[in-house]
Amino acid sequence: MNEKRLLGVGDGRQFGNDLPPQYPIYTADAPAQSTSVPVFRTTFACLSMHMSDRIRLLRFPARDVAKIREIIRRGWIRGIQDTRVYDAAEEIKLYGNPWRASSWNDEKMDARRLVCQILCGLFDLGWVLQAAVDISKKEYDKDTLLFRYQQPPPPPCVWMSISFDRGDLLHLIDAPQDLSHLLVQAYGEKVQKHHYNGSVFEIKFRGYPWYANSRETVQARLIVLTLLECLEQRGFSLYASIDQDNGPGGDSNCSEADTWFCNRQADWTPGAPIYHG
Known part of the structure; x- marks a missing residue:
């Protein structure tokens, strides 16, 4: 074989200049990745109760303020007496005195139903309670309710409320009858008597657990734990514990207890798990 031919000298090419063949480029460089991070923003709003007849809404969008007004x-x-802009809040003045501290009566029962319906309505709109807080040191203050907005809204629920009244009464408002019967059975001899008044079930305890002293304070807490256990057996969980009355705080004998608001998913069936939060 001709050595020059082998080395490519005779065909015009020089030794050492043989380069690999050039292939077409079929892929372009990947576009540069964006370094910007999506902005995550959570929306909060609050509802507060004032004096004996006012509700103030803060940072709810206008479309939801109109819906809340209709829920109320x-x-x-008794109806809405007046509305006005109060600083940065929308204030709603009600007829009557729903937040006035008093013995158990129709107005007090209706006030608990009102707050329950507000919580339910906001829940269905996607406003979920973040916390019920006491941020005031005034004697007759009430809780401020802080809400977080989420979409899609949580599943629809069935609602009820529980009121701790006088020194020895427990009122279940709009609770299913099987829950009422379960509580009476669970409390046993602690119950002095019980009865229905429309859709309100009243349990009267022996002694005065809400004014308990000494070892009776332990028994009062056992009553509360039993209440939570029975609620869960019927699919309910404690959604909020709210001070909505004008009673003074501290150690006053007139101090008002919280009202409990409980919910259960509308499609819950016995034995199904219960989700909190």
């Missing part, structure tokens, strides 16, 4: 109008049979 439907939930409070």
